[in-house]
Amino acid sequence: MPIKLGPAGVPLSCKGRTIVEGMDDIISLGLETMEVQTVRMVAPQHFEQYWQAGVLANKTEFEMNIHGPYYSELLGNRVERGRSMTKIETTLQAARTINARHITLHAGHYGSMPPGSAANEQVANVFAGIVDRVHEIWHDDEDDFPVFPWIKDGTPSKIGIETSGRQELWGSLEEVLEVVNHVEGTIPVLNIAHIHARGHGKMRTSEDYGELFDEVRETIGTKEFYCHFSGVEHRSGNAMHYTQIKKSDLNFEPLAEFIVEDGGWLDITLISDSPLLEHDAMYMLQNIEKSRHRQLERKAREDRRRALAAQTGTTPAVLAAREEEQAKLREDAKEEKVEEKPAEKEKPAEKEKPAKKKAPAKKKAPAKKKASKKEDDNVFDLDEEDDDDLF
Secondary structure, eight states: OOEEEEESSSOTTOSSOSHHHHHHHHHHTTOOEEEEEOSSOOOGGGHHHHHHHHHHHHHHTOEEEEEOOSOOOTTSOHHHHHHHHHHHHHHHHHHHHHTEEEEEEOOOBOTTSOSSHHHHHHHHHHHHHHHHHHHHHHTOOOOSSOSSTHHHHOOOOEEEEEOOSSTTBSOOHHHHHHHHHHSTTEEEEEEHHHHHHHTTSOOOSHHHHHHHHHHHHHHHOOSEEEEEEOEEEEETTEEEEEEOGGGSSOOSHHHHHHHHHTOTTOEEEEEEOSTTTHHHHHHHHHHHHHHHHHHHHHHHHHHHHHHHHHHHTOOHHHHHHHHHHHHHHHHHHHHHHHHHHHHHHHHHHHHHHHHHHHGGGGSOOOHHHHHHHHHHHHHHHHHHHHHHHHO
8 A cells, every 4th residue: 555645845844945955854754755836837947956856856766746737728719728738838848857757737617618528528639639748758868868867767757637626617526537538648636625625525434535536446447546635615516725634624534544444455645735735744644644553453452352252252243242331331430420520629619718708807908998809809700710711
């Protein structure tokens, strides 16, 4: 079950803000991949650091990926498609330079075309041309000592088609799988936040993830998955914006549970799209480790039950039932103790109250002052209650 995690871009904690320094920080965190962001345009001055990143990735076997422009119009008119292809061309060149394994691209708005087979066919034709172009770029260097040494023995980047998170954008899961199934060299990029939002909050349980990955495997026959994950705010089947995972109704724990319990056949790369980037990537890694520990603990309990059952002449099911009964008894005992504690505390509190009233009697003060002091005490008590409510 190979699994790689990393952020979508240079980590927030990286001081240098370059791709190479970002890679160093990611490796030091125990993560294994990153996705370079070229969502608007690739600037020529960036190619030097792209080449340095490619050299480092090649030496360390660090997985590099790249994200193309968000504002693609592959279903637009000839001018709009041409403008989008110019942006995509620079992304393909950058992908070759950094030795990217996956290139993530969007199709964009439906435009004047309604959803259906005609739109899917046009998208498929465009992506077939992109696959041909990336092969041309990858095999363009025929020197014995190429500038990019990973080109000689490597394979071209895979073209990833990302699921979209809004109803007006091409890229439902079904549309993406249909195109990928017909265009060799493409892969689906499963943006879980987008799938969750477009499905009105459908990704809730580990079974939901099982159905998702089974559908992809049965449709295109793959065990390799490239996924994006983040919290998301959504409304009426549309993603509004990404959020940190803990502030979303899209929880990572069910996916971690599926990966550990039923995802032994998966080869998966998980990219954190969260605003917290590497922090939520680490959060995902920790959740996967917790699921692994729970799995080991459960297996150890099952092994212990089998051993005890063999010794006592019973069955593991009987022992499991006894353990459940004992656990319920312990829970009931805890609840009884919690109910008894407040009653015990009330008695000393009643005895202390008269003592507090006698203490001010040492000072001979006018009756008016005593009354005012009681009023002050009452005000103080109210403040304490307010503070308790705040926390």
